[in-house]
Amino acid sequence: MNLNQYPLWTAVVTPLLDNGNVDFESLTNVVQSQNEAHNGLLILGSTAEALNLNLSARKSIIEHVVKMKPASPIMVGVGGNLLEEQKEWISYLETLSVHAYLLVTPHYAKPGPVGQYEWFKALMDHSTRPCMLYNVPGRTAVAMSTEAVKRLNTHKNFWAIKEASGSVDKFKEYLVAAGGKGVYCGDDALMPEFSNAGSIGLVSVASNAWPKATHLYVEQCLNKTIKEKDMWAKASNSLFVCSNPVPVKRLMFEQGQIKSPKMVAPLTHEDMVSASPVLEANKEVESWFKKEM
Numbered sequence: 001m002n003l004n005q006y007p008l009w010t011a012v013v014t015p016l017l018d019n020g021n022v023d024f025e026s027l028t029n030v031v032q033s034q035n036e037a038h039n040g041l042l043i044l045g046s047t048a049e050a051l052n053l054n055l056s057a058r059k060s061i062i063e064h065v066v067k068m069k070p071a072s073p074i075m076v077g078v079g080g081n082l083l084e085e086q087k088e089w090i091s092y093l094e095t096l097s098v099h100a101y102l103l104v105t106p107h108y109a110k111p112g113p114v115g116q117y118e119w120f121k122a123l124m125d126h127s128t129r130p131c132m133l134y135n136v137p138g139r140t141a142v143a144m145s146t147e148a149v150k151r152l153n154t155h156k157n158f159w160a161i162k163e164a165s166g167s168v169d170k171f172k173e174y175l176v177a178a179g180g181k182g183v184y185c186g187d188d189a190l191m192p193e194f195s196n197a198g199s200i201g202l203v204s205v206a207s208n209a210w211p212k213a214t215h216l217y218v219e220q221c222l223n224k225t226i227k228e229k230d231m232w233a234k235a236s237n238s239l240f241v242c243s244n245p246v247p248v249k250r251l252m253f254e255q256g257q258i259k260s261p262k263m264v265a266p267l268t269h270e271d272m273v274s275a276s277p278v279l280e281a282n283k284e285v286e287s288w289f290k291k292e293m
Helices: 024-036 055-068 083-093 113-125 146-152 168-177 188-197 211-222 229-238 246-255 276-292
Strands: 008-011 040-043 074-078 100-104 131-135 158-163 182-185 201-204
Touching (some): 024 211, 074 083, 100 113, 113 146, 158 168, 168 182, 168 188, 188 211, 188 229, 211 276
Parallel strands (some): 100 131, 158 182, 182 201
């Protein structure tokens, strides 16, 4: 499967019931909606609250999605700061029908270029699947080293980069460091600017709530026909008025996509005092999509 044929990958949320258990019925519906929109599936990324879920829950989620046999490819998040634990996670994932891994810069430890190189290389060596390297300094407290990326870009499992620093200039640096491999935008609001700079797609939070509309938005960004940049920037930013994925889960609850806005501790839906920003964004996006179709 050519993974680059999927310009939009949705960082799928983890729906929960009010008692905190995984809501598999809602998860099924969310995955089906993404499949119908022809979006790639990123399961157990940061938007899925993966680092706050225990191992049993994470295994049950990925096994549930795999059993659905979606036509869309499945990428799974690999993130933490214990190397042997992440290698064990990859060993488990290697037994399942998944297509790729998202490898995030180790958090908290703040390794330098050599440490990052050794981290990513060890994980890619342990894998038989394509790997997307993920730069998200807002969560890991350290930027992914371009020096490390340059040393890794010829690795047989190096597939792409997800760049979520919020800087077009940094994106261009990663584009060079990738050595011809694809770089995906990791910030919905910046997709127009990143696509102009050479991005091949988007790894999205917004597409959880708006699967088909966000797909069209990405297509228009890539073919340079997008007109409503300001509307999309405002709508996308409404999903970050507090820690992701609190706002998008609140919106999906209001839409009826999931049964509860429940979060995994230490996140809580109660940190979002009002749903007004996301509800207003929802009206704008739905209106835009109807007009464009």
